[in-house]
Amino acid sequence: MTAIKDKMKGNWNQIKGKLKQKYGDLTDDDLVYVEGKEDELLGKIQKKTGKSKEEVNKFIETI
Structure with a gap:
């Protein structure tokens, strides 16, 4: 499992x-975490933000 997936699993609420x-366009429905479906999330x-996968991953890594 990648570091980003570990981080998502461990600190999802934060x-x-x-x-x-x-x-701000993201809703709770957009951010429903399901273990094993991190790539889908x-x-x-x-899609909702228009950001690249790398940009989203980089942001999550900085949290």
């Missing part, structure tokens, strides 16, 4: 709050 602060965040 990450979710920071994502909502940075990207990242894809939703990318």
